[in-house]
Amino acid sequence: VTGxxxxxxxxxxxxxxxxxxxxxxxxxxxTSVQGLLEEAxxxxxxxxxxxxxxxxxxxxVHASGQVASVTLSVRIDASTVRRALNATLPPAVRVxxxxxxxxxxxxxxxxxxKTYEYRMVNGPVAPPAALPTCWHVPYALDVAAMMxxxxxxxxxxxxxxxxxxxxxMGSAVRRVLESSVGSYDLRSxxxxxxxxxxxxxxxxxxxxxxxxxxxxxxxxxxAIVGTLVDVGAGRRPRGTIARLLAAAASRDExxxxxxxxxxxxAAVEYDDPGEVAAHR
Amino acid sequence: VTGxxxxxxxxxxxxxxxxxxxxxxxxxxxTSVQGLLEEAxxxxxxxxxxxxxxxxxxxxVHASGQVASVTLSVRIDASTVRRALNATLPPAVRVxxxxxxxxxxxxxxxxxxKTYEYRMVNGPVAPPAALPTCWHVPYALDVAAMMxxxxxxxxxxxxxxxxxxxxxMGSAVRRVLESSVGSYDLRSxxxxxxxxxxxxxxxxxxxxxxxxxxxxxxxxxxAIVGTLVDVGAGRRPRGTIARLLAAAASRDExxxxxxxxxxxxAAVEYDDPGEVAAHR
Numbered sequence: 001v002t003g004x005x006x007x008x009x010x011x012x013x014x015x016x017x018x019x020x021x022x023x024x025x026x027x028x029x030x031t032s033v034q035g036l037l038e039e040a041x042x043x044x045x046x047x048x049x050x051x052x053x054x055x056x057x058x059x060x061v062h063a064s065g066q067v068a069s070v071t072l073s074v075r076i077d078a079s080t081v082r083r084a085l086n087a088t089l090p091p092a093v094r095v096x097x098x099x100x101x102x103x104x105x106x107x108x109x110x111x112x113x114k115t116y117e118y119r120m121v122n123g124p125v126a127p128p129a130a131l132p133t134c135w136h137v138p139y140a141l142d143v144a145a146m147m148x149x150x151x152x153x154x155x156x157x158x159x160x161x162x163x164x165x166x167x168x169m170g171s172a173v174r175r176v177l178e179s180s181v182g183s184y185d186l187r188s189x190x191x192x193x194x195x196x197x198x199x200x201x202x203x204x205x206x207x208x209x210x211x212x213x214x215x216x217x218x219x220x221x222x223a224i225v226g227t228l229v230d231v232g233a234g235r236r237p238r239g240t241i242a243r244l245l246a247a248a249a250s251r252d253e254x255x256x257x258x259x260x261x262x263x264x265x266a267a268v269e270y271d272d273p274g275e276v277a278a279h280r
Numbered sequence: 281v282t283g284x285x286x287x288x289x290x291x292x293x294x295x296x297x298x299x300x301x302x303x304x305x306x307x308x309x310x311t312s313v314q315g316l317l318e319e320a321x322x323x324x325x326x327x328x329x330x331x332x333x334x335x336x337x338x339x340x341v342h343a344s345g346q347v348a349s350v351t352l353s354v355r356i357d358a359s360t361v362r363r364a365l366n367a368t369l370p371p372a373v374r375v376x377x378x379x380x381x382x383x384x385x386x387x388x389x390x391x392x393x394k395t396y397e398y399r400m401v402n403g404p405v406a407p408p409a410a411l412p413t414c415w416h417v418p419y420a421l422d423v424a425a426m427m428x429x430x431x432x433x434x435x436x437x438x439x440x441x442x443x444x445x446x447x448x449m450g451s452a453v454r455r456v457l458e459s460s461v462g463s464y465d466l467r468s469x470x471x472x473x474x475x476x477x478x479x480x481x482x483x484x485x486x487x488x489x490x491x492x493x494x495x496x497x498x499x500x501x502x503a504i505v506g507t508l509v510d511v512g513a514g515r516r517p518r519g520t521i522a523r524l525l526a527a528a529a530s531r532d533e534x535x536x537x538x539x540x541x542x543x544x545x546a547a548v549e550y551d552d553p554g555e556v557a558a559h560r
Contacts, residue, residue: 017408062409083404092408124363128297128372129342129413 005073011101014066017092019132023059033093040088045072054107054268055114060260065267069107113177115212115267118225123204135262141232143183149231149241153179158248164219165251178212219257226255285353291381294346297372303339313373320368325352334387334548335394340540345547349387393457395492395547398505403484415542421512423463429511429521433459438528444499445531458492499537506535
């Protein structure tokens with residue numbers, strides 16, 4: 001039997017260090033995650049392929065749980081695809097998992113929600129090991145105030161105040177399902193399992209802003225973080241987020257866009273985990 | 281009163297990302313931590329100074345708790361010295377703490393012991409965020425066997441089997457006070473405070489080898505780790521470490537030297553913490 005191979009849809013879970021990448025999306029210049037995956041998968045398939053990502057992360061933004069989908073014809077099983085991809089991709093981009101998915105699966109359109117994390121190191125001295133994945137905020141922050149502001153984002157709102165002025169101009173209404181700030185004492189973490197040399201370093205603390213939502217506007221998470229830090233630093237009053245959401249004001253009303261290296265696409269959630277056949 | 285300033289001895293706690301550095305010690309070529317600190321401190325003192333480090337870490341090796349001492353004449357207080365240094369040093373080198381110390385304090389000769397940590401990511405896929413601080417070991421490891429081998433290092437031994445052949449040839453007898461392997465499931469860590477995007481990534485686990493000792497030979501920790509991994513992988517039998525210590529054999533009897541980026545000088549211990557005046 002030498003008939004043509006049937007087309008399959010694969011679902012990939014992908015992690016990357018965004019440093020030095022132009023982001024998820026293919027660009028005229030520079031290295032993109034999409035471009036790297038399309039090249040590597042195209043070689044496996046012997047034909048050009050299009051890879052769709054759940055989140056179009058910007059230049060310098062990381063991912064620990066990006067999800068991508070691709071439809072192609074290859075004979076090898078999903079876990080062999082993973083090994084073949086990792087053998088050719090640069091170490092900064094890793095395919096964590098490949099599974100067969102229904103033909104209708106589309107990483108972006110099938111997604112129910114996405115979870116982003118934004119990390120800050122808050123203290124006079126930033127541990128060198130934290131710099132690639134954190135924003136260093138050296139001044140004092142009122143974390144309780146930031147937690148209160150973060151909570152105000154939960155629900156369906158018009159996020160015009162947090163929309164990049166350069167982006168497309170469709171509806172700015174999005175639903176945020178979870179929005180919280182966690183504060184971790186790096187000294188206490190040092191005694192527990194050490195993930196990185198970061199943990200032993202004082203006198204900084206780690207702040208992690210976690211936001212899960214049905215969709216995000218361009219730069220929305222980083223604009224939210226910039227505003228949270230403004231409130232934490234006392235440059236804006238408590239209630240700023242609620243006011244900006246109610247006003248659906250223009251982008252320049254909110255805080256500055258926080259730098260990209262603190263942002264990480266942590267997970268993408270889908271309706272039915274059972275819909276993905278376990279072909280590992 | 282315009283007399284000359286009295287000389288003071290300062291104690292510095294220093295963290296650095298060793299990537300791209302030639303190590304602690306000043307070299308004819310390349311950027312060293314000692315060289316950077318001497319330059320920055322010399323500018324403050326208006327005179328050439330010599331900085332002594334507790335551990336002479338090799339090229340590519342990191343530190344989260346290196347300790348250095350310097351004797352110099354400056355009028356500013358210790359915490360201002362810290363701020364001034366961090367304002368001129370590259371972000372990869374951070375001074376965490378500066379305190380006034382007794383004139384007799386010497387970072388290396390006063391040290392009672394040093395603690396090194398060696399990190400490995402064990403699993404088929406290495407999370408990109410872990411690469412700068414971990415050795416990626418893709419094959420299966422018997423961690424229980426490695427734990428047993430590590431425990432055999434505690435005590436006073438002749439470490440000739442673990443001594444770099446290029447190093448000086450004094451006594452190879454050293455005392456190891458603590459030697460253990462910790463294994464952490466990255467999946468379970470993902471639910472707890474996230475230090476880095478590393479945590480969410482499967483199917484790898486984090487192995488941390490921690491060793492505290494009164495002194496270390498050149499490349500000793502990395503040679504130990506290479507041997508531990510050999511036993512974990514089944515390439516050498518259990519009991520290898522005890523046999524090598526008893527034989528005090530030549531370096532080529534032990535395992536290969538593990539790569540530098542997994543190693544981190546985590547702490548230096550001194551006799552009397554009270555001896556350091558708290559001048560922060």
